[in-house]
Amino acid sequence: MKTELKILLVSVLALTLTVSGCYYDNxxxxxLGSSTCDTTNVTYSTSVAPVFAGYCNSCHSxxxxxxxxxxxxxxxxxTNITRIVGAxxxxxGFKPMPQNGGKLTSCDxxxxxxxxxxxxxxx
Ligand code: HEC
Numbered sequence: 001m002k003t004e005l006k007i008l009l010v011s012v013l014a015l016t017l018t019v020s021g022c023y024y025d026n027x028x029x030x031x032l033g034s035s036t037c038d039t040t041n042v043t044y045s046t047s048v049a050p051v052f053a054g055y056c057n058s059c060h061s062x063x064x065x066x067x068x069x070x071x072x073x074x075x076x077x078x079t080n081i082t083r084i085v086g087a088x089x090x091x092x093g094f095k096p097m098p099q100n101g102g103k104l105t106s107c108d109x110x111x112x113x114x115x116x117x118x119x120x121x122x123x
């Protein structure tokens with residue numbers, strides 16, 4: 001076999017292994033990503049309040065909160081829950097929130113949904 005041909009074959013083999021190696025890694029990342037949404041112990045203080053703190057409180061707290069909704073206050077969140085759910089799920093008829101930001105992750109939305117269905121406890 002000609003040397004050039006051998007080099008070509010080895011290169012193709014190496015490239016194939018590299019590409020399939022990357023593909024395998026990606027699949028693993030996707031799998032890990034979907035399995036890290038822990039919804040076993042959803043509470044207000046550990047699952048819901050941190051999401052609002054990270055994405056909402058910068059505009060929705062203090063003495064003149066945007067939309068007159070304080071997302072750093074449990075009672076304000078409960079009082080305004082219909083508007084909050086509409087806004088974060090970006091349903092028509094509601095202002096999409098967070099304003100000027102991307103939609104919350106499906107994991108965060110799921111946790112908030114579970115908290116609501118469990119009775120919106122102040123836990
Ligand atoms: C950059 C500032 C900003 C951030 C961050 C933000 N908001 Fe808002 N939000 C506003 C403003 C301003 C309004 C009032 C919009 C208006 O009335 O035109 C508003 C309105 C709302 C409303 C009323 C919507 C309606 O249609 O009745 C809700 C509910 C709300 N925000 C919830 C949230 C939640 C929950 C988050 C976090 C996921 C969030 N916002 C993040 C600025 C923000």
